[in-house]
Amino acid sequence: MRVFIAGGTGTIGTRLVRELLARGDRPVVLTRNAAAAGRRPEFEGVELIQGDPGGRGDWQRSLDGCDAVVNLAGANLFAQRWSPSVKQALRDSRVRSTEHLADAALRADRRPSVFVQGSAVGYYGDRGDEELTETSPPGDDFLALLCREWEDAARPVAEAGVRLATIRTGIVLAKGEGILGQLEPIFKWLPGGASPVGGASHPLLPASGRQWISWIHLVDLVGLFLLALDHPEASGPLNGTAPSPRRNAEFSRELARTLRRPFVPIGPPEALLRLVLGEVARVIVTGQRVLPARPMALGYEFAFPELAGALRDLLRRDRAGIAPRP
Numbered sequence: 001m002r003v004f005i006a007g008g009t010g011t012i013g014t015r016l017v018r019e020l021l022a023r024g025d026r027p028v029v030l031t032r033n034a035a036a037a038g039r040r041p042e043f044e045g046v047e048l049i050q051g052d053p054g055g056r057g058d059w060q061r062s063l064d065g066c067d068a069v070v071n072l073a074g075a076n077l078f079a080q081r082w083s084p085s086v087k088q089a090l091r092d093s094r095v096r097s098t099e100h101l102a103d104a105a106l107r108a109d110r111r112p113s114v115f116v117q118g119s120a121v122g123y124y125g126d127r128g129d130e131e132l133t134e135t136s137p138p139g140d141d142f143l144a145l146l147c148r149e150w151e152d153a154a155r156p157v158a159e160a161g162v163r164l165a166t167i168r169t170g171i172v173l174a175k176g177e178g179i180l181g182q183l184e185p186i187f188k189w190l191p192g193g194a195s196p197v198g199g200a201s202h203p204l205l206p207a208s209g210r211q212w213i214s215w216i217h218l219v220d221l222v223g224l225f226l227l228a229l230d231h232p233e234a235s236g237p238l239n240g241t242a243p244s245p246r247r248n249a250e251f252s253r254e255l256a257r258t259l260r261r262p263f264v265p266i267g268p269p270e271a272l273l274r275l276v277l278g279e280v281a282r283v284i285v286t287g288q289r290v291l292p293a294r295p296m297a298l299g300y301e302f303a304f305p306e307l308a309g310a311l312r313d314l315l316r317r318d319r320a321g322i323a324p325r326p
Contacts, residue, residue: 001026004112118166172216217242
């Protein structure tokens with residue numbers, strides 16, 4: 001299978017490329033800096049295409065003849081405070097990129113048979129303790145509206161008869177990356193140990209960590225992308241989360257236990273986080289209780305269904321896991 005990947009040099013894309021190569025597929029990676037990517041050992045022998053999915057260009061012709069498209073493009077949500085211009089950049093990096101990828105797929109002489117679209121569990125908004133599956137309605141905050149636009153931008157491919165699968169990704173657990181890359185050094189070296197974040201009934205009260213974290217091990221997330229590529233019935237939204245979401249306090253406590261650090265049951269008030277981070281703090285102090293109903297119905301078996309096992313694999317072992325086959 002020849003698989004065109006936008007956003008293929010990030011954490012998820014790099015692991016996906018590795019797994020595709022391991023099973024004999026041919027990834028084609030779109031990158032803004034093909035020379036730099038070509039110097040990385042992970043991309044040895046990989047076809048690299050110079051281009052920016054945020055704009056039209058010669059790169060779009062490279063989709064012709066590909067069997068599948070995976071869209072992972074999108075600017076980092078947490079790289080800077082959310083000013084109006086930053087919000088617009090977050091939108092453009094997702095919505096415009098998707099529009100250009102969808103357009104290229106539909107203009108190809110030989111169209112791909114499947115288009116796997118990235119999204120996020122932020123689609124559902126802040127829903128408290130409600131259990132959310134792929135049929136749950138969207139929320140109405142900034143991130144929820146962004147995810148809706150992001151997903152809608154890919155719909156023309158489905159309307160044209162291409163199978164469209166959308167992965168709504170939760171909090172990805174990966175060694176030295178994302179949330180673990182930020183929390184591991186803090187929890188290791190903070191004198192008081194680990195503490196929860198968010199979940200208090202008032203912004204000035206200490207954090208209780210009652211909000212939910214819908215997490216997933218990187219191995220399983222890549223496994224879900226492979227499921228979406230391979231399974232003929234994988235279409236529509238698929239929640240990219242483990243089947244056991246945890247409250248923020250439970251997550252922090254388990255992370256502290258894995259790192260052999262103490263746990264303090266109260267944390268900094270939301271008002272302090274908003275002062276430091278701005279509006280993006282809302283994403284941290286709220287959450288969703290998301291369940292992967294569709295992947296499980298399609299027969300996906302999680303390598304790391306429980307948080308304790310996922311954290312032990314990532315933080316106490318040097319070996320890398322292998323993505324399970326659906």
